[in-house]
Amino acid sequence: MATRAVTPRPLPRIIMLGLVPVASWFIVRPFLDPVPALPGLFISIGFSIFSLLATLYLVPALGPTFIQAHLSGRDLLKVYSTPIPESLGLVCASVYILALILFIPFAFSDSLTIRSTPTPEGISVPEFPHSRLSVYLSSLLSLLMATILGFLDDVFDIRWRHKLPIPIVASIPLLMVYFAERGNTHIVVPLPLRFLLGSLVNLGPLYYLYMSLLSTFATNSINILAGINGSEVSQALIIAISVILNDLLYLPWPVGFHLPVHLLGSKAEVEFGGVWSAGMAHGSKELVERHLFSLYFMLPLVAVCAGFMYHNWYPARAFPGDTLCYVTGMAFAVVGIQAHFSKTLLLFFLPQIFNFVLSCPQLFGLVPCPRHRVPRFDMDTNLLHPSKAQFMKPPASLTVIVLRIFSTLKLVDLTVHPSSGVILETTNLTILNFLLILMCCQVRNEFFLSCSAGLTIILGKQIGGSILAFTVRYGLAGLVYDR
Amino acid sequence: MATRAVTPRPLPRIIMLGLVPVASWFIVRPFLDPVPALPGLFISIGFSIFSLLATLYLVPALGPTFIQAHLSGRDLLKVYSTPIPESLGLVCASVYILALILFIPFAFSDSLTIRSTPTPEGISVPEFPHSRLSVYLSSLLSLLMATILGFLDDVFDIRWRHKLPIPIVASIPLLMVYFAERGNTHIVVPLPLRFLLGSLVNLGPLYYLYMSLLSTFATNSINILAGINGSEVSQALIIAISVILNDLLYLPWPVGFHLPVHLLGSKAEVEFGGVWSAGMAHGSKELVERHLFSLYFMLPLVAVCAGFMYHNWYPARAFPGDTLCYVTGMAFAVVGIQAHFSKTLLLFFLPQIFNFVLSCPQLFGLVPCPRHRVPRFDMDTNLLHPSKAQFMKPPASLTVIVLRIFSTLKLVDLTVHPSSGVILETTNLTILNFLLILMCCQVRNEFFLSCSAGLTIILGKQIGGSILAFTVRYGLAGLVYDR
Numbered sequence: 001m002a003t004r005a006v007t008p009r010p011l012p013r014i015i016m017l018g019l020v021p022v023a024s025w026f027i028v029r030p031f032l033d034p035v036p037a038l039p040g041l042f043i044s045i046g047f048s049i050f051s052l053l054a055t056l057y058l059v060p061a062l063g064p065t066f067i068q069a070h071l072s073g074r075d076l077l078k079v080y081s082t083p084i085p086e087s088l089g090l091v092c093a094s095v096y097i098l099a100l101i102l103f104i105p106f107a108f109s110d111s112l113t114i115r116s117t118p119t120p121e122g123i124s125v126p127e128f129p130h131s132r133l134s135v136y137l138s139s140l141l142s143l144l145m146a147t148i149l150g151f152l153d154d155v156f157d158i159r160w161r162h163k164l165p166i167p168i169v170a171s172i173p174l175l176m177v178y179f180a181e182r183g184n185t186h187i188v189v190p191l192p193l194r195f196l197l198g199s200l201v202n203l204g205p206l207y208y209l210y211m212s213l214l215s216t217f218a219t220n221s222i223n224i225l226a227g228i229n230g231s232e233v234s235q236a237l238i239i240a241i242s243v244i245l246n247d248l249l250y251l252p253w254p255v256g257f258h259l260p261v262h263l264l265g266s267k268a269e270v271e272f273g274g275v276w277s278a279g280m281a282h283g284s285k286e287l288v289e290r291h292l293f294s295l296y297f298m299l300p301l302v303a304v305c306a307g308f309m310y311h312n313w314y315p316a317r318a319f320p321g322d323t324l325c326y327v328t329g330m331a332f333a334v335v336g337i338q339a340h341f342s343k344t345l346l347l348f349f350l351p352q353i354f355n356f357v358l359s360c361p362q363l364f365g366l367v368p369c370p371r372h373r374v375p376r377f378d379m380d381t382n383l384l385h386p387s388k389a390q391f392m393k394p395p396a397s398l399t400v401i402v403l404r405i406f407s408t409l410k411l412v413d414l415t416v417h418p419s420s421g422v423i424l425e426t427t428n429l430t431i432l433n434f435l436l437i438l439m440c441c442q443v444r445n446e447f448f449l450s451c452s453a454g455l456t457i458i459l460g461k462q463i464g465g466s467i468l469a470f471t472v473r474y475g476l477a478g479l480v481y482d483r
Numbered sequence: 484m485a486t487r488a489v490t491p492r493p494l495p496r497i498i499m500l501g502l503v504p505v506a507s508w509f510i511v512r513p514f515l516d517p518v519p520a521l522p523g524l525f526i527s528i529g530f531s532i533f534s535l536l537a538t539l540y541l542v543p544a545l546g547p548t549f550i551q552a553h554l555s556g557r558d559l560l561k562v563y564s565t566p567i568p569e570s571l572g573l574v575c576a577s578v579y580i581l582a583l584i585l586f587i588p589f590a591f592s593d594s595l596t597i598r599s600t601p602t603p604e605g606i607s608v609p610e611f612p613h614s615r616l617s618v619y620l621s622s623l624l625s626l627l628m629a630t631i632l633g634f635l636d637d638v639f640d641i642r643w644r645h646k647l648p649i650p651i652v653a654s655i656p657l658l659m660v661y662f663a664e665r666g667n668t669h670i671v672v673p674l675p676l677r678f679l680l681g682s683l684v685n686l687g688p689l690y691y692l693y694m695s696l697l698s699t700f701a702t703n704s705i706n707i708l709a710g711i712n713g714s715e716v717s718q719a720l721i722i723a724i725s726v727i728l729n730d731l732l733y734l735p736w737p738v739g740f741h742l743p744v745h746l747l748g749s750k751a752e753v754e755f756g757g758v759w760s761a762g763m764a765h766g767s768k769e770l771v772e773r774h775l776f777s778l779y780f781m782l783p784l785v786a787v788c789a790g791f792m793y794h795n796w797y798p799a800r801a802f803p804g805d806t807l808c809y810v811t812g813m814a815f816a817v818v819g820i821q822a823h824f825s826k827t828l829l830l831f832f833l834p835q836i837f838n839f840v841l842s843c844p845q846l847f848g849l850v851p852c853p854r855h856r857v858p859r860f861d862m863d864t865n866l867l868h869p870s871k872a873q874f875m876k877p878p879a880s881l882t883v884i885v886l887r888i889f890s891t892l893k894l895v896d897l898t899v900h901p902s903s904g905v906i907l908e909t910t911n912l913t914i915l916n917f918l919l920i921l922m923c924c925q926v927r928n929e930f931f932l933s934c935s936a937g938l939t940i941i942l943g944k945q946i947g948g949s950i951l952a953f954t955v956r957y958g959l960a961g962l963v964y965d966r
Contacts, residue, residue, distance in 0.1 A: 104659040137620035144627045176587040
């Protein structure tokens, strides 16, 4: 069993070779007549497939090099203890950013737009104006800074309090260019508050604070929910796919259909597709451009995450390190900010927000916080148990109140002194432990989950969160916003 | 003596504290009336002074962290063998790039240009148009990629043949944006060839090849001339200062004077300064903008190089690692390409070009090439000697011819079998060894140079090279180019 962990997962050769012509077709297609409506999107898909292949191939190929450079970890949840290469998120980040850089001439040069004749009906999207190039480049700069800072974190093992400002530093290029380009700092006021504030409010400098906090949140909220093989990358993957699904609603499609969201209380239908209306964009070129921008960043991200997940899946052959969390978090912040759908983005982070709120008592010192809060692995039974934090002395009254409330809501499992009723232990306040408690209570009153199942929970809760997010965004949002 | 190497060089506190108000004044000055003609330049100088202070402070402060992360080296030329932190070029690069990023809103926003009233006489330079922002950002991307690749080289110790393409990869953002912006690929033909090619030739794709080769050359030529404390950083420093001096010739100055270059054979005088003529720019806004761009990149580079040199000076308290060579080389390539003076830039690389040509027989396998070609240090006498390469078997006839020619030109010192005349040894073919041979022959016929003096030679030859470069550029160039 000890050797199994270090043997790279075999690559399905036929699939890999088969994908090369598919990817090539996507890249060549826009140069052939008739030119498709969105030539850049074809090329982006082509590059994404190549990124997937590169990640699949490079992660196992570079693993030994990382181990040699002292970048390896031991799996906290495994019975064997052979070193597994750590920080391979760097490979994902490099492939991702290189794909985005090589994409520049296709997205921004005239070579494609000159060829694409205006479509006979519907809005024609002449890809990006050159002014958007600096926005694209500043996003790349932020991603690259997140990569280098994440990797430095892996190499130097930066302390927690020095870590927090890292995403803020990485978001500086974004903010600088946003400022230099005199970016919009107005926000739309929700309907119930309009009598007080009007329909638009200029946040000014506060908007820059909001943007840097968004990148901090997106980065750290993924990082905080780590500890099970594949947990970081699967969160990123599901969020990225959710963003892509949301973007697709705004593109001009040759077909169209309606989603019956009036059932959820929305006044307007969700119109999906139709060249004239460009789906939810309602004919707005600006909106189509923004969501194309988002797609260009999300498609290769999904590709590298999927490629890495293949090797990071239980039992993991490679660990992501902090680099992956930083880069994916920054990528989400970038599209949320630059494509102006940060509120929708935050909805996709619902599980992370829940985890953050749940963690607050431990983060702010009410409850003791051990170094690792990941679920505990029982070697004998091969099962996962919620990990626990012990109270060395009887907890303060505020802590008791909070924990009692959490316990009533079935968020934590408390160990109480049989006679005095003093709280001795609590399960660590993370969404993973919460889900373990939830599952065992509802199903067999016993911790039955294997590690692999643990990952399935994460995937499940993230997908569930995204479904909820779509419901809120296109159903309930109609109650507080115009559309 | 063993402890001396690891004790950081003390910082002159009074000077450091004294520089803070100076730097602050430079940053605040453009916001006060009367607004100076080039407000961005003031702010760039202010940021550069802060970069100098940051580098001076951070290099010794972060040294122990680098040693902990297995990033330390032993000095090949020192008697003591305590570990000295390696790769601290990363700190320089980070400070440098952060300064350039924070400079963005000052260089590109309207906040400054709105305030600056047109000057009563002379060309007014409304700083940069927004279209130049993407050029600036692509340069930053290339610098950041050079940083991350250089640091990866330090961490993973990449093999030589994998190293060569690194600068090409780092220059991709530059090339992509150059292409997307439909950058100029024409070159001016020298006068003697015009009857054949016309006055302009479009190189097309060859121009992109030229640009990527320029970055490869600028990077590796500094890296190849390493091995003495301070050699990498001092080369970069002198070249950067030379570029700055060259840029200053093109700025609008309130005073003006002429250099009598007709003595060197040039038809036109070098006019320095004068608001109307903007010095060598002859009233061309375009030229002033280009050289401002170059100054914005070179001023902070000089600052971080000077700050690092303080700690890298013999005996070195910190080593630069490959990161510094990559970043400085890429910075030179960036300004050469974006500000369109790559030919002038190459003139400043004359010592490096000489070193490269001299090294060719070893690089291409005619002469054996040991792992290190740095001059040998004699512990007993504390003197430097030229290092030697030994022939295991009698050299081929081509090698003999080349070495005999080099020997006649006093470029190498050969050890010949007394009776048979077969070449047994040659000094390694580097400019450092060549200078050691030259000095000893001319001065006392004995190797008398201490390590510190060795560095002085490098500085001297680089400064001499730059003086020669200026002579060629503004004297002899008039013979083959219009101006």
